[in-house]
Amino acid sequence: MSIKQNLQNIKSTLPQHVTLVAVSKTKPVSDLLEAYQAGQRVFGENKIQEMTEKHEQMPKDVKWHMIGHVQRNKVKYMASFVSLIHGVENFKTLKEINKQANKHDRVIDCLLQIKIASEDSKFGMTASDASKILQATEFSELKNINVVGVMGMATFTDNQEQIKSEFFKLKHVFNQLKTIHPEMNIISMGMSGDYQLAIDCGSTMIRVGSSIFGERNYN
Secondary structure, three states: OOHHHHHHHHHOOOOOOOEEEEEOOOOOHHHHHHHHHOOOOEEEEOOHHHHHHHHHHOOOOOEEEEOOOOOHHHHHHHOOOOOEEEEEOOHHHHHHHHHHHHHOOOOEEEEEEEOOOOOOOOOOEOHHHHHHHHHOHHHHOOOOEEEEEEEOOOOOOOOHHHHHHHHHHHHHHHHHHHHHOOOOOEEEOOOOOOHHHHHHOOOOEEEEOHHHHOOOOOO
């Protein structure tokens, strides 16, 4: 099936409140343009350099989401255009994003990445870390960022019950943090293999790559 057909098939199953992020990492700009022409406007990349290069070639109404691990020394390269940063895992990163956003007179939306997986390879902060950040005086002084929700990645496993419990954990953390920081409205969880389950567990934003563009090319 074509990229357009894949997008139509996925979007036809999504509730209205769920945002589809088309994960375009490793894919050529021609594939992104095909998705764009089919109406897709939100794209997710996991490397800042690759996202910057694609931003320069794509139409300017695209919303770029940084979904990968954020290296603080590279924030400056995306600060002028990035729409949402998913993977903020500590306060130092928030401060750097705020600093670089300030240089461009922008407010950048961010998600706090919560560690819900049992694997050591997954990044993220604990619920109590997130709670402390949101209640800190220093956080309230950051005027160029807006924490709008949470992001989490489930364990890479076939065990659906485990994935489900991890997704529910993120929804629970979101509910707790929203009482501290009412501006939160996004729960970013779910990918090609598990987004339906994620939506059932409360996801409002899914990150889908291979189901739209086909398998990734890492060559």
